Amino acid sequence: MKTYLRLLQYARPYADFLPLYLLYTVLGIFFSIGNLALLIPLLNVLFDENGTVQVQAPAQLPSFALTLDYITNTFNYYFAQVLAERGKQGALSFVCLVLVASVFLSNLFRYLSLRLIARIRARVISNLRRDLYHRVIQLPLGYFASERKGDLMSRFTNDVQEVEISVVNTLTGVVRDPLYIFAYFAVLFYMSVKLTLFTLILLPVSGAIIASLAKRLRRQAETSQTTLGSMLSVIDETLGGIRVIKAFNAQQYIKGKFEDQNSLYARTSRAIDNTRDLASPFSEFAGVLVVAGLLYFGGMLILSGTSDLKGASFVTYIVLFSQVLVPAKALSSAFGNIQRGLVAGERALSIIDTEPTIRDKPDARVLPPFHHQIELRNLQFSYGDQPVLQDINLIIPKGKTVALVGPSGGGKSTLADLLPRFYDPTGGQLLIDGVEVRDCTIHSVRDQMGIVTQESILFNDTIFNNIRFNTEATEAEVIEAARIANAHEFIVQSPDGYQTVIGDRGSRLSGGQRQRLSIARAILRNPPILILDEATSALDTESEKLVQEALTRLMQNRTSLVIAHRLSTVQHADEIIVLQQGRIVERGTHEELQRREGGLYQRLSMMQTNGVLA
Numbered sequence: 001m002k003t004y005l006r007l008l009q010y011a012r013p014y015a016d017f018l019p020l021y022l023l024y025t026v027l028g029i030f031f032s033i034g035n036l037a038l039l040i041p042l043l044n045v046l047f048d049e050n051g052t053v054q055v056q057a058p059a060q061l062p063s064f065a066l067t068l069d070y071i072t073n074t075f076n077y078y079f080a081q082v083l084a085e086r087g088k089q090g091a092l093s094f095v096c097l098v099l100v101a102s103v104f105l106s107n108l109f110r111y112l113s114l115r116l117i118a119r120i121r122a123r124v125i126s127n128l129r130r131d132l133y134h135r136v137i138q139l140p141l142g143y144f145a146s147e148r149k150g151d152l153m154s155r156f157t158n159d160v161q162e163v164e165i166s167v168v169n170t171l172t173g174v175v176r177d178p179l180y181i182f183a184y185f186a187v188l189f190y191m192s193v194k195l196t197l198f199t200l201i202l203l204p205v206s207g208a209i210i211a212s213l214a215k216r217l218r219r220q221a222e223t224s225q226t227t228l229g230s231m232l233s234v235i236d237e238t239l240g241g242i243r244v245i246k247a248f249n250a251q252q253y254i255k256g257k258f259e260d261q262n263s264l265y266a267r268t269s270r271a272i273d274n275t276r277d278l279a280s281p282f283s284e285f286a287g288v289l290v291v292a293g294l295l296y297f298g299g300m301l302i303l304s305g306t307s308d309l310k311g312a313s314f315v316t317y318i319v320l321f322s323q324v325l326v327p328a329k330a331l332s333s334a335f336g337n338i339q340r341g342l343v344a345g346e347r348a349l350s351i352i353d354t355e356p357t358i359r360d361k362p363d364a365r366v367l368p369p370f371h372h373q374i375e376l377r378n379l380q381f382s383y384g385d386q387p388v389l390q391d392i393n394l395i396i397p398k399g400k401t402v403a404l405v406g407p408s409g410g411g412k413s414t415l416a417d418l419l420p421r422f423y424d425p426t427g428g429q430l431l432i433d434g435v436e437v438r439d440c441t442i443h444s445v446r447d448q449m450g451i452v453t454q455e456s457i458l459f460n461d462t463i464f465n466n467i468r469f470n471t472e473a474t475e476a477e478v479i480e481a482a483r484i485a486n487a488h489e490f491i492v493q494s495p496d497g498y499q500t501v502i503g504d505r506g507s508r509l510s511g512g513q514r515q516r517l518s519i520a521r522a523i524l525r526n527p528p529i530l531i532l533d534e535a536t537s538a539l540d541t542e543s544e545k546l547v548q549e550a551l552t553r554l555m556q557n558r559t560s561l562v563i564a565h566r567l568s569t570v571q572h573a574d575e576i577i578v579l580q581q582g583r584i585v586e587r588g589t590h591e592e593l594q595r596r597e598g599g600l601y602q603r604l605s606m607m608q609t610n611g612v613l614a
Contacts, residue, residue, distance in 0.1 A: 007345045024109045024110075028113060078094075128348060132348055132352055138356045139354060141423070151230065151232065153232055155347050163345045165341065170338050174338075184320060187320060191316075191320075195297065195301075224343075227265040228265055291321065366441055370432060371398060372398055375431040375432075375434075378391055378392075380428050381418065392428070392584060401560040403577065404561065406578050412579055420446045420451065432448075448527055456515050460504045461502070462501055464499060466517055467521050473524050482498075485550040516547060530555060532562045573590070576593055578601050593605075
């Protein structure tokens with residue numbers, strides 16, 4: 001119930017629709033019951049045996065009051081007048097006209113209430129998906145390292161859709177059906193207290209059975225939604241790694257992984273449908289049992305002469321009670337359907353409830369423009385209990401280039417990720433012009449940095465929009481950035497020039513072309529601090545030369561932190577930092593480190609020079 005109410009909070013503000021919805025619902029219920037109540041005078045007119053219809057009508061129009069007596073007496077007053085003036089045929093015409101008007105109004109208000117529900121549904125789903133997306137954007141990189149992308153996509157798509165189908169769509173029943181049941185029972189008690197009390201005997205029993213079915217549905221729904229997320233993860237991995245799958249003849253292997261998840265999802269879905277479908281037939285069967293008992297009990301009272309209902313009233317009572325079964329059945333189905341949506345809602349809300357570990361302090365300041373130096377003072381970082389960086393002390397003066405080299409797993413990329421606050425240090429300080437970056441807003445810190453990574457992250461958009469990304473640059477500025485990045489020549493040769501769509505992740509471009517677009521994007525941003533994470537390691541010789549020329553232009557007059565495996569690309573760095581197992585083991589210029597006998601840098605350089613290490 002807590003999850004259901006929380007999901008409904010996304011429909012706020014309630015004042016926009018709730019009063020009108022309740023009004024339309026109450027009016028719809030009123031006219032629906034009125035349709036059936038008209039059976040009494042209709043049956044009296046059609047099947048009167050004495051030739052005269054007896055109507056207990058007041059002598060004058062009753063005063064207004066919100067009671068069933070007022071409604072009954074008002075109708076009887078007009079009915080008696082029509083009967084007296086026009087006879088039984090006129091009375092029949094009057095009842096039919098009132099019936100048509102009542103049915104029309106009942107359906108009109110029902111339609112108006114459904115229009116409001118459509119608005120609520122759109123608002124809830126839109127707000128839920130918005131909050132989910134905004135929270136995913138806020139979460140740190142470490143969160144995505146531990147989550148499967150397919151499962152996250154499942155929460156955005158299938159889980160939110162399940163909330164719409166199973167939760168929001170049942171809102172009509174959850175609000176309207178109890179009102180219908182209450183109104184029907186109010187009329188039934190008004191007609192006969194004895195018979196109505198008799199009908200309530202089996203309701204607690206059927207309610208307990210339906211509750212047990214709902215509990216089973218919830219367990220099955222949890223398994224189903226988790227399995228669906230796993231299956232989508234397999235699909236995502238298949239699409240992303242299709243080249244490797246084919247190269248290793250792994251089609252059967254990957255098919256097996258998919259089939260396992262697909263079969264499990266099919267079994268759980270079938271079990272859910274079987275359990276959910278059981279609730280509706282059971283509630284209908286229980287209702288028929290009550291109706292049968294009611295017919296027997298009420299019939300015995302009439303035959304014995306102890307009933308407070310006449311024949312026409314008893315028939316109308318039976319019809320009214322049979323109508324109670326419709327909302328009762330719908331309500332039981334809604335409780336069954338809602339379980340799967342609640343599980344899906346909890347999966348979506350679990351992401352929304354995940355607090356970002358990297359966030360601005362309440363009194364965070366804007367980082368002033370960079371003027372002097374970046375300082376890492378006794379810096380430490382750990383993933384859980386596993387230390388990654390220890391006692392890092394480093395100063396990067398403005399306008400200088402510092403390179404990070406060393407074996408894989410030494411902590412180079414992690415150190416670079418601390419600068420833009422993708423992660424926060426677990427110890428020590430990271431200062432820019434003496435200001436601790438954790439005391440500044442994340443936006444202002446990243447606003448002064450440009451990043452070019454080994455994997456070029458591009459978007460399925462035009463070349464122009466990828467270079468101009470999140471800036472207000474003019475066309476001339478975009479073209480100039482492309483020229484500096486050695487990208488203009490291949491761009492103008494593309495089918496639509498700068499308006500060429502490059503495909504998913506730039507799949508229509510070569511690796512070197514993608515990297516040059518990333519560099520052009522960084523040039524256009526014009527950041528004072530530049531982070532280059534192995535920007536040329538995945539390129540062929542010709543592409544590397546073009547990209548390296550572009551990087552050299554990009555690094556001019558900027559403070560740069562460069563991560564490289566190919567030592568030839570960082571020989572001209574002002575300082576080279578050699579990292580091993582999270583510690584600085586050597587530092588100096590290329591020439592100084594080359595002269596250090598037995599040093600790690602010298603050994604790595606010799607291995608690359610001799611072709612042992614590419």
